[in-house]
Amino acid sequence: MKQYKILLVIADGLGDRPVTKLNGLTPLEAANKPAITDLLKSSIVGLMDPISPGVIAGSDTSHLSIFGLDPHIYYRGRGAFEALGAGATLNHGDVAFRGNFATVNDDFVVIDRRAGRKLEEGDDLVKELNEKIKEIDGVKVKFYKGTEHRVAVVLSGKGISDKISDTDPHFEGNKVLESRPLEDTVEAKRTAEIVNLLTRKIYDVLNSSDINKKRIERGEKPANIVLMRGAANYVKLPQFSSYTKLKAAAVSATALIKGICRELGMNVVTPPGATGGIDTDYNAKANAAIELLKENDFVFLHIKATDAASHDGLIEEKVKAIERIDKVIGSIVDKIGRDNLIIMFTGDHATPVEIKEHTGDPVPVLLYIPYPVVNDIVKDFNEKEVRKGSLRIRGLDVINILLNYSNRAEKYGA
Amino acid sequence: MKQYKILLVIADGLGDRPVTKLNGLTPLEAANKPAITDLLKSSIVGLMDPISPGVIAGSDTSHLSIFGLDPHIYYRGRGAFEALGAGATLNHGDVAFRGNFATVNDDFVVIDRRAGRKLEEGDDLVKELNEKIKEIDGVKVKFYKGTEHRVAVVLSGKGISDKISDTDPHFEGNKVLESRPLEDTVEAKRTAEIVNLLTRKIYDVLNSSDINKKRIERGEKPANIVLMRGAANYVKLPQFSSYTKLKAAAVSATALIKGICRELGMNVVTPPGATGGIDTDYNAKANAAIELLKENDFVFLHIKATDAASHDGLIEEKVKAIERIDKVIGSIVDKIGRDNLIIMFTGDHATPVEIKEHTGDPVPVLLYIPYPVVNDIVKDFNEKEVRKGSLRIRGLDVINILLNYSNRAEKYGA
Numbered sequence: 001m002k003q004y005k006i007l008l009v010i011a012d013g014l015g016d017r018p019v020t021k022l023n024g025l026t027p028l029e030a031a032n033k034p035a036i037t038d039l040l041k042s043s044i045v046g047l048m049d050p051i052s053p054g055v056i057a058g059s060d061t062s063h064l065s066i067f068g069l070d071p072h073i074y075y076r077g078r079g080a081f082e083a084l085g086a087g088a089t090l091n092h093g094d095v096a097f098r099g100n101f102a103t104v105n106d107d108f109v110v111i112d113r114r115a116g117r118k119l120e121e122g123d124d125l126v127k128e129l130n131e132k133i134k135e136i137d138g139v140k141v142k143f144y145k146g147t148e149h150r151v152a153v154v155l156s157g158k159g160i161s162d163k164i165s166d167t168d169p170h171f172e173g174n175k176v177l178e179s180r181p182l183e184d185t186v187e188a189k190r191t192a193e194i195v196n197l198l199t200r201k202i203y204d205v206l207n208s209s210d211i212n213k214k215r216i217e218r219g220e221k222p223a224n225i226v227l228m229r230g231a232a233n234y235v236k237l238p239q240f241s242s243y244t245k246l247k248a249a250a251v252s253a254t255a256l257i258k259g260i261c262r263e264l265g266m267n268v269v270t271p272p273g274a275t276g277g278i279d280t281d282y283n284a285k286a287n288a289a290i291e292l293l294k295e296n297d298f299v300f301l302h303i304k305a306t307d308a309a310s311h312d313g314l315i316e317e318k319v320k321a322i323e324r325i326d327k328v329i330g331s332i333v334d335k336i337g338r339d340n341l342i343i344m345f346t347g348d349h350a351t352p353v354e355i356k357e358h359t360g361d362p363v364p365v366l367l368y369i370p371y372p373v374v375n376d377i378v379k380d381f382n383e384k385e386v387r388k389g390s391l392r393i394r395g396l397d398v399i400n401i402l403l404n405y406s407n408r409a410e411k412y413g414a
Numbered sequence: 415m416k417q418y419k420i421l422l423v424i425a426d427g428l429g430d431r432p433v434t435k436l437n438g439l440t441p442l443e444a445a446n447k448p449a450i451t452d453l454l455k456s457s458i459v460g461l462m463d464p465i466s467p468g469v470i471a472g473s474d475t476s477h478l479s480i481f482g483l484d485p486h487i488y489y490r491g492r493g494a495f496e497a498l499g500a501g502a503t504l505n506h507g508d509v510a511f512r513g514n515f516a517t518v519n520d521d522f523v524v525i526d527r528r529a530g531r532k533l534e535e536g537d538d539l540v541k542e543l544n545e546k547i548k549e550i551d552g553v554k555v556k557f558y559k560g561t562e563h564r565v566a567v568v569l570s571g572k573g574i575s576d577k578i579s580d581t582d583p584h585f586e587g588n589k590v591l592e593s594r595p596l597e598d599t600v601e602a603k604r605t606a607e608i609v610n611l612l613t614r615k616i617y618d619v620l621n622s623s624d625i626n627k628k629r630i631e632r633g634e635k636p637a638n639i640v641l642m643r644g645a646a647n648y649v650k651l652p653q654f655s656s657y658t659k660l661k662a663a664a665v666s667a668t669a670l671i672k673g674i675c676r677e678l679g680m681n682v683v684t685p686p687g688a689t690g691g692i693d694t695d696y697n698a699k700a701n702a703a704i705e706l707l708k709e710n711d712f713v714f715l716h717i718k719a720t721d722a723a724s725h726d727g728l729i730e731e732k733v734k735a736i737e738r739i740d741k742v743i744g745s746i747v748d749k750i751g752r753d754n755l756i757i758m759f760t761g762d763h764a765t766p767v768e769i770k771e772h773t774g775d776p777v778p779v780l781l782y783i784p785y786p787v788v789n790d791i792v793k794d795f796n797e798k799e800v801r802k803g804s805l806r807i808r809g810l811d812v813i814n815i816l817l818n819y820s821n822r823a824e825k826y827g828a
Binding site: 001372373374376388389390391392393397398399400401402403404405409410411412413414 | 431432434438440461465466467468469470471472473474475476485489492512644670769771772773774775776797798801806
């Protein structure tokens with residue numbers, strides 16, 4: 001049997017609810033999407049719960065699940081994945097945090113959780129931190145620059161634990177929190193102490209940095225603290241190729257997603273112009289996917305723009321992002337040939353654009369299959385029409401379904 | 415509440431895809447099935463994933479699942495079930511293999527993996543093997559005749575393991591493989607060695623057997639080797655009656671299915687004329703089911719013909735088999751009375767007749783309930799129409815559903 005290439009397109013935060021300004025249509029319903037509609041002639045569709053019904057998935061837990069790894073087993077908090085996305089090399093037992101460069105006053109009250117968000121000097125600040133803070137109490141400390149104001153912090157050494165609370169108070173006007181042990185162990189107590197010492201040391205370095213002096217001179221807020229959250233012990237993930245037998249590649253510009261894909265052993269490509277935002281270069285991503293499909297069995301294309309627009313409440317931008325994704329899918333189909341691949345298009349979770357946050361609603365899913373199966377008959381691919389389809393799946397089912405319809409699955413039993 | 419009898423009819427490999435020669439209809443859609451259509455007046459219908467979406471089920475894993483036992487826990491490879499089906503009595507720890515009588519040349523290159531397939535002298539060859547090979551290195555060896563060219567091999571003794579590779583090269587023109595240990599244990603290494611010694615000994619016995627000399631004289635290929643695969647440690651299964659409280663019986667002519675049913679403690683009946691092929695005696699099977707329904711709460715009727723036709727690509731035969739199953743169901747309903755039983759009709763997996771192999775597509779499922787429930791309104795029972803139904807279940811859900819609608823389920827909680 002012919003083995004088909006597999007294209008998995010995930011529009012981050014795709015799922016939505018009826019939007020008042022769209023006259024009750026969802027963004028997916030409102031979007032003009034000729035390429036996707038054309039695929040419906042030979043597709044099965046339905047709804048997917050990324051984790052399980054009602055669970056509000058994060059992008060990390062959802063992607064793990066969609067890649068076939070139960071997040072209840074493999075997810076250890078976002079810090080580790082964020083650090084991997086920022087380029088960290090982690091070893092088993094390391095404890096990683098997500099961090100924000102932020103602005104505090106002399107009393108450690110948070111004035112701006114993102115130090116103005118578009119932080120231009122992030123690379124230099126990270127460099128200075130790495131030069132001046134190398135270890136605390138025998139535990140190695142390493143900083144990695146993320147996107148914008150984000151920074152990952154990694155602790156390496158013996159006798160440390162991820163069972164500690166955040167220093168990030170999550171609201172401006174509140175004081176930086178003391179990290180506390182979340183379990184009664186020597187390791188958790190020690191790690192909380194190290195994090196509190198580290199936080200003070202970071203402030204000392206950053207507050208006296210020339211970079212921040214210049215920011216103040218220019219009337220900008222100093223990036224004089226790193227707020228830490230999501231402590232996570234690093235646990236090595238299984239290799240995607242080992243449990244799927246697929247040669248796999250990913251196109252993404254989002255640190256978190258890139259980190260997961262790299263950990264799974266995928267070849268991760270971020271073409272120039274891909275930003276992980278609504279200003280991303282869609283053509284560059286389409287072309288990268290087309291190139292990768294030549295050499296790989298499985299190509300995963302991640303587009304963050306839908307989620308970014310949703311979090312910012314930008315209705316028209318979300319509709320536009322979907323229309324651009326439609327063009328991306330169309331151009332890939334044109335280049336690779338509609339008879340040579342199966343295509344799944346879905347979201348990793350719902351981010352209703354009027355809610356601006358993730359919700360636990362199921363997300364629409366489409367699977368284009370180039371040969372005759374019993375298709376689902378629907379007029380359009382959107383949250384409402386797909387309810388007439390046959391798929392009612394969970395994220396963990398995705399890989400099995402892709403392997404089956406690409407004729408790459410092995411029989412379980414005899 | 416009245417407790418209803420339960421009839422579960424499984425047409426092996428029932429699920430299919432649109433078939434070109436049937437003008438895009440599936441065999442189930444093309445078949446004339448007045449009895450089943452009549453049941454639709456009081457039925458719920460839908461799709462079932464025997465294991466989970468996309469997983470290509472074998473008949474063994476699927477039946478375990480449908481009988482309420484998670485194959486991820488209870489399935490240990492086909493060898494054990496095949497041996498049980500062939501009449502073996504297994505003890506905990508025994509290692510069983512599926513085997514083929516095959517033809518090899520002097521260099522152990524496989525000339526015919528099935529020694530002509532229709533092997534008439536199978537019983538005599540098995541008898542000769544059991545007389546001449548009783549043990550190897552203190553481990554007892556026993557052979558059991560399966561259908562056609564099939565033979566089960568069982569090793570009994572201490573210090574053996576099923577973590578060894580097959581001797582069956584799976585392709586003609588290849589040499590018989592040396593069995594290798596699949597894990598670094600004394601038991602696996604020893605068992606692999608025993609299997610390799612056994613293979614050589616089997617060749618010596620069979621190649622010099624008078625039976626094979628006569629085959630060669632008649633211009634037939636000698637059945638001079640047994641190719642072994644699917645080593646499986648025998649693990650005792652729970653008794654069906656203990657976890658369902660049902661007195662259960664099965665009608666089947668297929669060794670693998672009979673083995674599973676017997677292991678579950680069902681009363682297994684193979685009426686004369688039932689063959690496990692497309693030439694089976696449908697009336698005999700219907701009559702056996704009717705008799706068993708008088709004395710049992712639950713009767714399982716397995717018909718292999720649909721799968722046999724599918725594997726051989728016989729479209730019309732598959733349609734005919736479904737039409738005969740319809741008559742079987744009709745005659746059972748006539749005899750037992752439509753008010754006295756609930757009936758589930760489904761497949762254990764899809765074997766699309768144009769593909770000739772199992773696929774991971776969901777299979778249609780119908781549950782006839784003689785009293786008013788909220789029915790599904792569909793015109794026909796086939797892969798397309800059932801998508802309008804309410805069932806979207808997994809194999810593991812079947813027993814609970816049958817217990818519920820037969821008024822035999824116990825409340826979980828209070």
